[in-house]
Structure formats: structure tokens, C-alpha cells
Amino acid sequence: MSHSCCATCCEGLNIAGGKKGLIVVKVGVVKEQKAGEGRVAVTPENVKKLVDAGATVLVEKSAGVGAGFPDADYAAAGGTIVSHAQSWDSDLVVKVKEPDEEEYQYFKPGQVVWGFQHLASSPATVKAMQAAGTTAIGGETIVENGELALLKPMSAIAGRRSVIMGAYYLEAQHGGEGILLPGTPEVASGTVVIFGGGNAAFNAASLALAMGCRVTIIELKKDRRDWLAKQFTGEALTLLPSTPENLAAAIKTADVFISTILIPGAKPPKLVTTAMVQSMKPGSVLVDVAIDQGGTVETIDAPTSIDDPVFTKYDVIHYAVPNQPGAVPRTATMALAVGNIKYLLAIAKSGIAA
Numbered sequence: 001m002s003h004s005c006c007a008t009c010c011e012g013l014n015i016a017g018g019k020k021g022l023i024v025v026k027v028g029v030v031k032e033q034k035a036g037e038g039r040v041a042v043t044p045e046n047v048k049k050l051v052d053a054g055a056t057v058l059v060e061k062s063a064g065v066g067a068g069f070p071d072a073d074y075a076a077a078g079g080t081i082v083s084h085a086q087s088w089d090s091d092l093v094v095k096v097k098e099p100d101e102e103e104y105q106y107f108k109p110g111q112v113v114w115g116f117q118h119l120a121s122s123p124a125t126v127k128a129m130q131a132a133g134t135t136a137i138g139g140e141t142i143v144e145n146g147e148l149a150l151l152k153p154m155s156a157i158a159g160r161r162s163v164i165m166g167a168y169y170l171e172a173q174h175g176g177e178g179i180l181l182p183g184t185p186e187v188a189s190g191t192v193v194i195f196g197g198g199n200a201a202f203n204a205a206s207l208a209l210a211m212g213c214r215v216t217i218i219e220l221k222k223d224r225r226d227w228l229a230k231q232f233t234g235e236a237l238t239l240l241p242s243t244p245e246n247l248a249a250a251i252k253t254a255d256v257f258i259s260t261i262l263i264p265g266a267k268p269p270k271l272v273t274t275a276m277v278q279s280m281k282p283g284s285v286l287v288d289v290a291i292d293q294g295g296t297v298e299t300i301d302a303p304t305s306i307d308d309p310v311f312t313k314y315d316v317i318h319y320a321v322p323n324q325p326g327a328v329p330r331t332a333t334m335a336l337a338v339g340n341i342k343y344l345l346a347i348a349k350s351g352i353a354a
């Protein structure tokens with residue numbers, strides 16, 4: 001298991017005498033603090049698996065309500081319903097997103113915090129964890145069989161949602177061009193330009209093509225372009241090598257532009273320049289899927305939120321929500337829980353050595 005660690009003491013889980021040979025005894029399931037975030041990192045089914053393995057699982061009150069899992073379900077699975085502070089008083093703290101600033105006070109030596117950390121864009125969190133002696137494991141960096149195993153289902157959701165949100169904000173009442181992205185039998189469909197060719201891009205293209213859109217993907221690696229060409233044989237898809245010239249030309253044609261560029265564990269460069277955004281059609285929509293890692297669009301200074309998702313700059317609608325899957329928390333939680341549990345059980349049994 002590959003992991004991202006930001007601690008001074010990866011070796012020292014604060015445990016004395018685990019149950020059934022477990023290193024980690026107390027597992028805390030924390031309610032997410034980010035605005036609009038409804039996901040929870042662990043389902044009741046997975047709480048039962050952890051309890052059956054010998055762990056004590058402390059579930060923050062209402063942690064799963066946004067995803068359709070009431071406290072009673074967690075209690076029936078063997079979890080103990082606790083306060084926010086009590087859920088943090090655990091050896092292994094399980095989250096979806098990175099800790100908020102107000103949660104730094106709960107960091108302690110030997111503690112492990114699990115979640116999508118995206119620490120490259122949050123140096124303050126790294127410093128707070130290092131000062132406390134806390135270890136972070138970034139789910140977005142875990143590689144299995146050559147893929148970002150835990151990020152993959154979230155990327156699929158974000159890619160598909162990006163097309164849906166693009167279509168929504170193209171409507172005139174939102175300040176968009178006033179076009180129907182899929183078009184009609186009499187009127188041509190819109191154009192979706194996707195920057196990057198990874199899993200989010202594949203899912204965005206799949207939905208856009210199914211809607212009847214014209215799609216361009218700009219991807220750096222030839223082998224990935226070849227793979228995409230095979231997947232979309234016969235579709236209205238254009239594949240271009242990633243160069244500044246190709247990006248600058250393609251972005252002008254976009255009704256919806258989706259940047260999916262992600263560098264695991266690092267902040268990407270601002271490859272989509274202000275001049276490129278200024279060249280886009282008035283009322284077009286720009287979506288940065290990887291804004292939680294810092295994003296690639298020069299005109300986005302800070303992330304937006306599910307509750308307040310867009311702003312307009314240079315007559316282009318910018319959608320910069322860092323936790324898109326949080327808007328569909330039931331689907332996202334179930335997908336995340338399937339991938340999480342074997343890692344959580346491994347950490348409970350073996351600590352960071354897993």
C-alpha cells in the first residue's frame with residue numbers, strides 16, 4: 001500500500017494492549033465540516049466489520065445523516081455515538097476530506113488521520129500535524145494495480161457531474177450562453193473540451209458523448225490517447241496532444257471546458273492562463289475538477305463551495321467546487337466505503353506498517 005505521510009512519528013501509535021491483536025483500538029468516524037459536504041467515510045456495514053475485528057468505533061453524532069445513514073444504524077452495528085471532540089479522541093481518525101483549521105486542536109502524538117488530505121494545497125495542516133506528531137494518510141495517493149484506487153470512484157463522480165453542472169450553468173437564467181448542451185434533432189449540440197485524459201476525463205467524455213455532444217480531449221501521453229481512441233471508437237471525439245498551442249485553440253471552441261489535471265501529492269502549475277480564459281465564449285462554463293489540489297486555472301484564486309459553487313470572470317462562469325462528490329453523498333459514500341475498508345482493517349491490525 002502506497003501512502004502519503006506527514007508526521008514526525010510514523011512508528012509510534014499510542015496504544016497499550018490491543019484487542020484481538022489489534023494495534024489500533026479506538027477508531028473515530030468524524031462528521032465532515034466542509035460546507036455542503038454530506039459524505040461520511042464509513043458506513044454502518046463497515047463499522048460492524050471494524051467492531052468484529054476488535055476495534056472500538058466512535059461515531060460522531062449525525063456523521064452519516066447526509067448520506068442517508070442515521071445514528072441508529074451505526075449503533076446497531078456496534079458503534080458508539082459521541083460528540084465531535086470525542087470522535088477525534090481516537091487512535092485512527094477516519095474522514096473524507098482534510099481536517100479543518102478548528103480541528104487542528106485535536107491532533108496528538110501517534111494519531112493517524114485517514115482521508116483525502118490534498119496536503120499540497122494546505123501547508124498549514126501539514127505544519128500542525130508535524131507539530132503534534134500526527135500521521136496523515138492521503139487516500140488520494142494510494143496506488144493499487146497502477147491506479148489511484150480510492151480516488152478513482154470519486155473522480156468518476158466528479159467527471160460526470162462536471163458535464164451535468166456545465167449543462168446546467170449554460171442556461172440563460174444562470175448567465176450562460178442559453179444553449180442546450182446536447183442540442184436537439186434540429187440544432188447542433190454544444191462542444192465539451194476536456195483537459196487531461198485520466199479517469200475523471202474518461203467519465204466526463206463518456207457522459208458528454210452519450211448526451212450527443214462534440215468532445216475534445218487534450219492529453220499529454222500518447223499511450224493514453226491511444227487507449228481513449230479505442231474506448232471511443234466511432235464517437236464524435238477529437239484527441240489532441242497536450243501543448244499550449246492546442247489548449248489555446250481548443251478552449252476557444254468550448255461551451256463547457258473541464259480541467260481534470262491532477263498530480264498526485266503535488267500542486268499543479270497554472271496551465272490554463274488568464275489569456276486563454278479571456279478567449280472563451282461569453283457565457284461558456286469552466287469547471288476545474290482538481291481544484292482541491294490547487295487547480296490548473298489561473299483565474300481561480302480560491303475554491304468555491306457546493307452551497308455557492310460559481311463565480312463569473314471575463315464573462316465565463318467558473319465552477320470550482322473541491323468536493324463535487326459531496327453533492328451526491330449517498331452514491332459517493334457507498335463507493336468510497338467499498339474501497340476504504342480493507343485499508344482501515346489493515347491499519348487497525350498492523351498500524352502504519354500495513
